[in-house]
Amino acid sequence: MQVYLNGKIVPAAQAQISVFDRGFLFGDGLYEGLRAFDGRVVAIDRHVKRMSDGLREIALAFDPASLVRPTQDLLRANNLKDAFIYWQVTRGTPGAGRPVRARIPPPDITPTVMMYCVPTPGLGAYPPVPTKSACVIPDLRWHRGHVKSIALLGNVLAALDAEQAGCDDAILARGDFAGEGTSANLIAVVPRKGGGDEVVTPSMSSASILGGVTRDLLLAADASIVERPLRVEELRTAREIMLCGTLTMITSITRLDGVAVGDGTPGPHALRLLNLLLGSIRSGM
Numbered sequence: 001m002q003v004y005l006n007g008k009i010v011p012a013a014q015a016q017i018s019v020f021d022r023g024f025l026f027g028d029g030l031y032e033g034l035r036a037f038d039g040r041v042v043a044i045d046r047h048v049k050r051m052s053d054g055l056r057e058i059a060l061a062f063d064p065a066s067l068v069r070p071t072q073d074l075l076r077a078n079n080l081k082d083a084f085i086y087w088q089v090t091r092g093t094p095g096a097g098r099p100v101r102a103r104i105p106p107p108d109i110t111p112t113v114m115m116y117c118v119p120t121p122g123l124g125a126y127p128p129v130p131t132k133s134a135c136v137i138p139d140l141r142w143h144r145g146h147v148k149s150i151a152l153l154g155n156v157l158a159a160l161d162a163e164q165a166g167c168d169d170a171i172l173a174r175g176d177f178a179g180e181g182t183s184a185n186l187i188a189v190v191p192r193k194g195g196g197d198e199v200v201t202p203s204m205s206s207a208s209i210l211g212g213v214t215r216d217l218l219l220a221a222d223a224s225i226v227e228r229p230l231r232v233e234e235l236r237t238a239r240e241i242m243l244c245g246t247l248t249m250i251t252s253i254t255r256l257d258g259v260a261v262g263d264g265t266p267g268p269h270a271l272r273l274l275n276l277l278l279g280s281i282r283s284g285m
């Protein structure tokens with residue numbers, strides 16, 4: 001496997017970073033997870049924007065637009081057209097003689113920039129809608145869920161708690177409100193007062209969640225999706241529950257805390273939203 005490290009594409013086994021890198025020591029950095037289908041990266045501008053906004057928020061000077069061309073080079077170097085692509089930017093390694101554990105980084109530090117890619121299924125693999133089970137787990141992560149931090153310990157621990165409870169994934173909840181999965185955003189289909197279905201995704205202000213690129217593509221493709229606070233108790237009577245994300249695509253949660261959601265199979269909205277997402281990707285969104 002060839003990876004990108006600080007401007008060069010090199011075999012993964014030869015890529016080296018310092019053990020004093022602040023990403024390694026502090027989780028001081030951000031990442032992006034992107035997807036290419038047939039050689040074209042999905043919504044790369046949205047990933048650049050999200051990373052750029054996040055880097056500004058954490059005061060890390062780096063322009064992720066500079067990764068667009070190397071991403072294509074990396075795909076070619078690995079001979080991949082259908083792939084998951086990972087970008088990581090950390091604050092870097094303090095220079096020789098500089099304190100390694102100072103919380104305030106030295107002003108002259110240079111970011112460490114790394115990318116890799118691995119093969120993933122092509123568009124032809126969808127549908128069917130993938131399925132998994134989930135448990136509701138308290139969201140004990142930090143309050144900046146909109147920042148795509150490499151520090152994913154909270155997500156890891158929630159996923160382990162879910163596994164311990166016999167579920168494939170966790171739906172993270174703060175108090176009475178549902179937020180997102182451990183690696184994807186949440187969508188629920190709930191009965192609308194007065195009849196019919198309401199397709200809901202938690203609003204950004206109602207939970208500490210990531211503004212997912214997939215979530216954004218779906219909101220752009222389906223104006224009927226409502227962004228609002230979503231109560232955990234609404235999930236208990238939801239007709240459908242789904243996760244959406246770059247790798248997740250649309251995945252139906254067919255069991256929640258051991259109870260079947262709807263009839264326990266992917267529902268019509270999951271298939272509809274998956275097809276909308278595939279349409280957005282094909283049209284080059």
Ligand SMILES: Cc1ncc(COP(=O)(O)O)c(C=O)c1O
Binds near residue numbers: 180183185214246
């Ligand atoms: C916690 C979390 N929420 C949501 C998402 C979905 O974001 P995207 O659609 O950009 O992949 C991810 C993706 O990694 C995630 O880790």
